[in-house]
Amino acid sequence: MRIIKYPHPTLRHQSKPLRRVDSEVKRIIHEMLDLMYAGQGIGLAANQVDLPYRMFVMNLESDPQAEDQQHVFINPVIARRNGTAEDEEGCLSLPEIFAPVKRSQQIVLSAYDLCGEELHCELDGLFARAIQHECDHLDGVLFVDRLSDSAKLSVKEALGELELEFAGLRRRGEIPDDEQIATRLRELEELRT
Numbered sequence: 001m002r003i004i005k006y007p008h009p010t011l012r013h014q015s016k017p018l019r020r021v022d023s024e025v026k027r028i029i030h031e032m033l034d035l036m037y038a039g040q041g042i043g044l045a046a047n048q049v050d051l052p053y054r055m056f057v058m059n060l061e062s063d064p065q066a067e068d069q070q071h072v073f074i075n076p077v078i079a080r081r082n083g084t085a086e087d088e089e090g091c092l093s094l095p096e097i098f099a100p101v102k103r104s105q106q107i108v109l110s111a112y113d114l115c116g117e118e119l120h121c122e123l124d125g126l127f128a129r130a131i132q133h134e135c136d137h138l139d140g141v142l143f144v145d146r147l148s149d150s151a152k153l154s155v156k157e158a159l160g161e162l163e164l165e166f167a168g169l170r171r172r173g174e175i176p177d178d179e180q181i182a183t184r185l186r187e188l189e190e191l192r193t
């Protein structure tokens, strides 16, 4: 498992809810947590590790020692939104790109945890922002899609560099073509969604 970068097509995939939390899902989640900490990120969605499932991991301190900050959200749904706030965001799939994004200030989230228990939480601040960023990933949306025109312009060059890098990986056969990626995602969905 590795973190895929923009413009990998799986980052544009609309992920499907999981039918159940089995031992394979638990294994995947633990690998995702390791990758998130290794990349010093605060959240990581399944799309970012090339998987078509609606789940993500989070630790706002990005510190495996801060266990109380470590969360797993499976089949998350944002039930309610309130207010607006703007702050800078980044993403492990868009390295070294940072820009301000407008999000809801407060949200109500429903999801399941790794034990299959239902969660309902009211969140605000960074927690609410990070959840919205990760839920977007599950719908194939990236934070750079939500920028103002001027912010979009400021990240254009960096996105172009990532696109070149990706084209190079493809030329060297390190990334399958779109059709192979879509087939693999479909097979994984048939197994667990």
Ligand code: ZN
Pocket (backbone or CB within 6 Å): 090, 091, 092, 093, 133, 137
């Ligand atoms: Zn992200």
